[in-house]
Amino acid sequence: MGRTAWDFDGSADGGWGTGILHIPEYESMTILLIEREPWSVNQHAIPYPTSFHPSSASELDGWIRKVRSVARPTLFTFVGSLRPELMKNGIREALIDQCSSSKNCQLLDCKRLRCSHNPQPIIETFLHSQFCLQPRGDTATRRSLFDSIISGCIPVLFHNDTAYSQYKWHLPAEAHQWSVYMYEEKIRGGARLEDALLQYTQETIDAMRNALIDMIPRTVYAGFSSEEEIHEDAVDVTVGEVLKIVSKKKRKWPTPPGSNSTDIH
Secondary structure (H helix, E strand, O other), X not given: OOOEHHHHOOOOOOOOOOOHHHOHHHHHOOEEEOEOOOOOOOEEEOOOOOOOOOOOHHHHHHXXXXXXXXXXXXXXXXXXXXXXXXXXXXXXXXXXXXXXXXOOEEEEEHHHHOHHHOHHHHHHHHHOEEEEEEOOOOOOOOHHHHHHHHOOOEEEEOOHHHOOOXXXXXXXXXXXXXXXXXXXXXXXXXXXXXXXXXXXXXHHHHHHHHHHHHHXXXXXXXXXXXXXXXXXXXXXXXXXXXXXHHHHHHHHOOOOOOOOOOOOO
């Protein structure tokens, strides 16, 4: 299902979404979405598609070499816009203010650039930045998280549901190895994000970036055949995890008369 769970979770009283997830039959399904309800046991989040879909293993490897070697003169970056409907928690406005007032931050205004239809300036900005700010958007998750991963720009997260409770199949559990986390409440309280980021040594930043680079193959949707594959992409990872679920469920089913097999056919 190529949208967030909230688009399918509407209620009979006219709430947002279609309400399809409330159909009883869906309770026994394994449901794949770009954003799950964190408390759901049968919903699983898969990466947002980015603008990068390598057509060959050599193209993927070439991109990884570029990400590893490109100069990153900017300490941190925010790509987004000041939208009134997203100002309720105060985070986005505070981050934009902090970025605008710092010589070490680059702000890319999506209200002016229409970022959803123009990925090139986003990726170029991320490629030349050490850290990328990822506050919540319309929902907790953002496609921008995966743009930052494929660009080797260390994501700075402010809410658990933006990544950690979502993409457990595709992102390493040791979140501190590839991301920075700062509570939203600290930003609301006036904490200076730049001061926190300046505490990271170049050695630590390089190690975190290497962890991100290792994540690139499994978070993109590759466009080359299995004969060329040397890395698992997002589809391979997803299919493998779904098959584990099927296998686990099948072991709980009654064995058909005259058969001792637990193989999946």
